[in-house]
Structure formats: structure tokens, C-alpha cells
Amino acid sequence: MPDYISIIDNRRNQIGMTIRALARKVNMSDDLLSRTLKGKRKMTASEFIMLSYVLGLSLEDYPIEAERAV
Secondary structure, eight states: OOHHHHHHHHHHHHHOOOOOHHHHTTTTHHHHHHHHHHSSSOOOHHHHHHHHHHHHOOGGGGGGOOHHHH
């Protein structure tokens, strides 16, 4: 599972939000969000942005390894 999915799911758990509640806030079905967070489907860019926004995550919350950037 990609790191960004773990960051999103960890934040969801930290604030005590259920998958159902988060799915409703980002206009996704529970099943679709669940499969996304389990890494069974790719997350779209718009889903990433909406999930990050609703969970209060910014780009700084997603670490980038310096070695990969070079």
C-alpha cells in the first residue's frame, strides 16, 4: 500500500472518523473508499485532494524521500 494511503487512513483513525462518515464527506460510496484505503484500487488525484482537505492534511504531511527526488 502506498505511503500516502497509510497517512490518510491513519489521520482518519486519529480523529475517530468512520469510513462511512468520510465517504459521505467526499461523495464516495463506503465500498469504494474502503477498497481504496486497502490498496485494492488506485486513488484518483481528485479523491486524494478531497480526502486530504476533509482530513486537514497538507502536502507537508506527505514526506518525500530526498533520494527519490534526485
